[in-house]
Amino acid sequence: MIGYIVRRLFQSVVVVIGVTIIVFVLIHFLPGGTARATLGARATKAEIHAFMVANGYNHPIPVQYLLYLKRLLSGNLGFSYHYNESVVSLLTTNVPKTAVLVGLAYAASLVVSIPLGIYQAVKRNSVGDYAVTAFAFVGYAMPTFWAGMLLILGFSIYWPVLPSEAPQGATVGAILSQPSGLVLPVATLAIVNFAMFSRFMRSSAIENLVQDYIRTARAKGLKWWWVLYRHLLPNSLGPIISLIGLSLPVVLSGAVVAEAVFNFPGMGLLFWNAALKQDYPLMMGFTVVVSVATVLGSLFADICYAIIDPRVRFD
Amino acid sequence: MTAVGEQPVDAVPVVGGAPGADGAGNAEGGTLHAPTPGWRLFVRVFAENRLAVVGVALLVFVVGFCFIGPVVYHTNQIQTNFNDANLAPSAAHLLGTDDAGYDVLGRLMVAGQVSLEVGVGGALLSSLLGAVWGAISGYVGGWVDALMMRVVDSFYAIPPLLLMLIVATIFARTTFVFIVVIALVSWLPTARLVRGESLAIRVREYVEAARSMGVHHLRIVERHIFRNVMGTIVVQTTLQVANAILLLAALSYLGLGPPPPSTSWGAMLNNGLNYIYDGYWWLIYPAGVAIVLTVIAFSFVGDALRDAVDARLQRH
Numbered sequence: 001m002i003g004y005i006v007r008r009l010f011q012s013v014v015v016v017i018g019v020t021i022i023v024f025v026l027i028h029f030l031p032g033g034t035a036r037a038t039l040g041a042r043a044t045k046a047e048i049h050a051f052m053v054a055n056g057y058n059h060p061i062p063v064q065y066l067l068y069l070k071r072l073l074s075g076n077l078g079f080s081y082h083y084n085e086s087v088v089s090l091l092t093t094n095v096p097k098t099a100v101l102v103g104l105a106y107a108a109s110l111v112v113s114i115p116l117g118i119y120q121a122v123k124r125n126s127v128g129d130y131a132v133t134a135f136a137f138v139g140y141a142m143p144t145f146w147a148g149m150l151l152i153l154g155f156s157i158y159w160p161v162l163p164s165e166a167p168q169g170a171t172v173g174a175i176l177s178q179p180s181g182l183v184l185p186v187a188t189l190a191i192v193n194f195a196m197f198s199r200f201m202r203s204s205a206i207e208n209l210v211q212d213y214i215r216t217a218r219a220k221g222l223k224w225w226w227v228l229y230r231h232l233l234p235n236s237l238g239p240i241i242s243l244i245g246l247s248l249p250v251v252l253s254g255a256v257v258a259e260a261v262f263n264f265p266g267m268g269l270l271f272w273n274a275a276l277k278q279d280y281p282l283m284m285g286f287t288v289v290v291s292v293a294t295v296l297g298s299l300f301a302d303i304c305y306a307i308i309d310p311r312v313r314f315d
Numbered sequence: 316m317t318a319v320g321e322q323p324v325d326a327v328p329v330v331g332g333a334p335g336a337d338g339a340g341n342a343e344g345g346t347l348h349a350p351t352p353g354w355r356l357f358v359r360v361f362a363e364n365r366l367a368v369v370g371v372a373l374l375v376f377v378v379g380f381c382f383i384g385p386v387v388y389h390t391n392q393i394q395t396n397f398n399d400a401n402l403a404p405s406a407a408h409l410l411g412t413d414d415a416g417y418d419v420l421g422r423l424m425v426a427g428q429v430s431l432e433v434g435v436g437g438a439l440l441s442s443l444l445g446a447v448w449g450a451i452s453g454y455v456g457g458w459v460d461a462l463m464m465r466v467v468d469s470f471y472a473i474p475p476l477l478l479m480l481i482v483a484t485i486f487a488r489t490t491f492v493f494i495v496v497i498a499l500v501s502w503l504p505t506a507r508l509v510r511g512e513s514l515a516i517r518v519r520e521y522v523e524a525a526r527s528m529g530v531h532h533l534r535i536v537e538r539h540i541f542r543n544v545m546g547t548i549v550v551q552t553t554l555q556v557a558n559a560i561l562l563l564a565a566l567s568y569l570g571l572g573p574p575p576p577s578t579s580w581g582a583m584l585n586n587g588l589n590y591i592y593d594g595y596w597w598l599i600y601p602a603g604v605a606i607v608l609t610v611i612a613f614s615f616v617g618d619a620l621r622d623a624v625d626a627r628l629q630r631h
Binding site for chain 1: 569587607
């Protein structure tokens, strides 16, 4: 068990270093370099040179990478010249809000897909099973923004019950103070999540349903719902836990689009605006943070899975 | 996963009165039954899958619509015409016009051409990258394999849309750049799959035999590994096209897609979102339906291909 954790930890460190290298390489591809991107098209050669010396861009590339790594480790993710704030402070204001959105979306999709997956496994190949599969299929094929637009059309225009814009505000409290505005963005993200989770839950539950211990439990006379709840459910949850960790990058991509559709004042919207304005420090800083979070999340999910299911520990 | 009603492929001629051991129920004599050739089995499993037939039909329709449509239905997609902006569907403009005066049906065709080109190109490039990476990684093994797979893990950790946005802002927005960008985020599943197959094939006896005969490593990789994983690669490529179309749509929706006068389905929806309260449904539904139909078609075909490839593999 300890060996497994140590191995996964070591792998994660290597992956994180890999991510910083990728981001560093991308920074170097900036047209004209970071100096020109920061100072603008009208900066003179002297200003550019001064900027490069001051920020250490005249060293050889490996040295630059080590300096970059040192800055990252000391918590300096860069400075956003468009917002005139350090990247870290921008992240601390906006990441919690996106975390609320993504967290609620995960919760909503799990609450729906886990029972539905078990239902689909128990009533395999019935009309209900096919209907849910078809819905998940279409949900998978829909771009996130299209799902958002359809929801807006449905619930804000034809049947005006929900606002089409997300709650605005600088703090998490402000966001949560208007829950009706959160419904549509969360639902948009949850649709694609649901499509993923319900397929996995269904196949995992089907696999476990044919096991002997389920048959034994029924033969003992236990009620069906008790068997499902106490025996089938915990054993089928394993792959879902891994999937939660692994799906974080895709869900965050979806969050960028969902925030753009609903004007949700989170990290995704900030990243999009940064992309439009070519604010590279913010984009790079956020990418590093998100990737590290993904690696940690996946590591955490794998450790949880190994704790729950001892069969996984010896690979 | 053999097709229904197919004879077991290893039916051997049974001489004399020995009971038929192949399950074909022959008590005496036997049947001389040639095993179904791999390709025929492949095509048969594919054709029996109704969703696959629907998928292929949809694909033919979409490709025909996008590439042959403009020949039949002439519209001006270059010059804007603000007098005719936002007109409802009529005889002159079958799906109305958008806010720059372009005919929406014609725009759907142009956008479809771009989306399909970038989607297929991106998927093909991603499969090429992924297959080569995975094959080398699996074949060489050892620390090289571990290192190459950690690179794959690093790319997996970065959200695809973030990487695409960064690259799209750094480089010019040409079709080639979009193809490269999509390939950059899509090559990972193929790499993992091919690496797995490569690891499995590497230890087989025929590879050992080939090495002992002095066959060069590259030849072994090409002849034994690639030919065996080709089916899996084709399946992955088809599914990646669906993914690529969604990725390009998201990128265009965020405004960083093909620049005007070129467009893509996502960019049309970006435009349409501005008029969502005005009831101009022709700016919103057609492009979205086009995306969903195309992605579903590629997904059906990809899933059916996967079943057909599995059937063929099981036969071996």
